Amino acid sequence: MHIKYLQLLNFRNFDGLFIELNKGTNVFVGDNAQGKTNILEAIYYCSLAKSHRTNRDKELINWNGTEAYIKLYVCKTRLDKKIEIKIFKEGRKGVNINSIKVQKLSELVGSFNVIMFSPEDLSIVKDSPSYRRKFLDIELCKLSRRYYHSLTQYKKVLNERNLTIKKWNTNSDIIDVYDKQLSEFGAIIIKDRVNYIEKLNQKGKIIHGDITSKSEEIEIKYLTPIRDLDNIQENLYMLLCKNRKRDIETKTTSIGPHREDFSIDLNGTDAKTFGSQGQQRTAVLTIKFAALAIIKELTGEYPVLLLDDVLSELDTKRQEYILNSIKEVQTLITCTGTLDIRKYLKPENKIFEVMAGKLKEIT
Numbered sequence: 001m002h003i004k005y006l007q008l009l010n011f012r013n014f015d016g017l018f019i020e021l022n023k024g025t026n027v028f029v030g031d032n033a034q035g036k037t038n039i040l041e042a043i044y045y046c047s048l049a050k051s052h053r054t055n056r057d058k059e060l061i062n063w064n065g066t067e068a069y070i071k072l073y074v075c076k077t078r079l080d081k082k083i084e085i086k087i088f089k090e091g092r093k094g095v096n097i098n099s100i101k102v103q104k105l106s107e108l109v110g111s112f113n114v115i116m117f118s119p120e121d122l123s124i125v126k127d128s129p130s131y132r133r134k135f136l137d138i139e140l141c142k143l144s145r146r147y148y149h150s151l152t153q154y155k156k157v158l159n160e161r162n163l164t165i166k167k168w169n170t171n172s173d174i175i176d177v178y179d180k181q182l183s184e185f186g187a188i189i190i191k192d193r194v195n196y197i198e199k200l201n202q203k204g205k206i207i208h209g210d211i212t213s214k215s216e217e218i219e220i221k222y223l224t225p226i227r228d229l230d231n232i233q234e235n236l237y238m239l240l241c242k243n244r245k246r247d248i249e250t251k252t253t254s255i256g257p258h259r260e261d262f263s264i265d266l267n268g269t270d271a272k273t274f275g276s277q278g279q280q281r282t283a284v285l286t287i288k289f290a291a292l293a294i295i296k297e298l299t300g301e302y303p304v305l306l307l308d309d310v311l312s313e314l315d316t317k318r319q320e321y322i323l324n325s326i327k328e329v330q331t332l333i334t335c336t337g338t339l340d341i342r343k344y345l346k347p348e349n350k351i352f353e354v355m356a357g358k359l360k361e362i363t
Helices: 036-048 119-126 129-143 145-167 172-211 232-242 244-250 277-299 316-325
Strands: 002-011 014-020 025-029 067-075 081-088 093-097 114-117 218-223 261-266 304-308 331-335 350-355 358-362
Touching (some): 002 036, 036 067, 036 304, 114 277, 119 129, 119 277, 129 261, 129 277, 145 172, 172 218, 172 244, 172 316, 277 316
Antiparallel strands (some): 002 014
């Protein structure tokens, strides 16, 4: 899978842009705040109809425009995809795939996959569990419509349960109905997360060993209070019932996949607490490349890889690992200079200079 071309109108600081991309490596070079990341953001948006930088879609629209437009042509093994997205200031968005209007965003998710690696991804290791849950949910939604549906329904029921607890905290019959629904959807979420973490471990151990010359061993563990993973639904329902009184007192739901986490250990110690900045970056690198390998294994195609200003954050050894690992993957790299990576580029690869929302190809 690879992107053939990208077109933008009134997106961020681009009034208009049309760019044809190479199947291999494409480098966007320029000073900060010139628009390099905006190009990657537009591509990422075509994967999930969400930005990785903001939750407010209207921020994506150019100051001079009333709506933004993204068009992406993706070449795939089976059927090429022409993805078109319009973003309106009032918060609406319209998505077309091959000129057919998408009724639900779940129809878009998984049709075009990307893996993005940016400096902000360090949050997966060092920040709160919400960042790790978000990573899992995004990756699993790409791979499973069932997971996307279960997650959507789980969040809906969770909000209704919490609202009921706050307003009518003695109505245990209604809460019990919600608990049964949470157990049903939550069991699917937990089971899929556990299986994904297992795959992440299998791929990650090999990748991390290669990056660190086997001086470090990584282990990723999913953290859940469910002890019997063969009977997740029954166990989750029992825990919700057990904690119901406390939930009514605190007016929130204390048990479930919305509270769970995963840990990252390096040589048996917690990377979040004891890992150096370099070790944490390497752990994120491992996780991202393991996620890329999982998509290839399960879909038969590599996703597009987006590397947003990460090479400057890594030492030479880790830079070499990345640049040697992307030969079969269409990759878009943003950086402030190309001195360190020119020796890894092929003549057919493309380099673009980005300046104030304008693009110029460098030969």
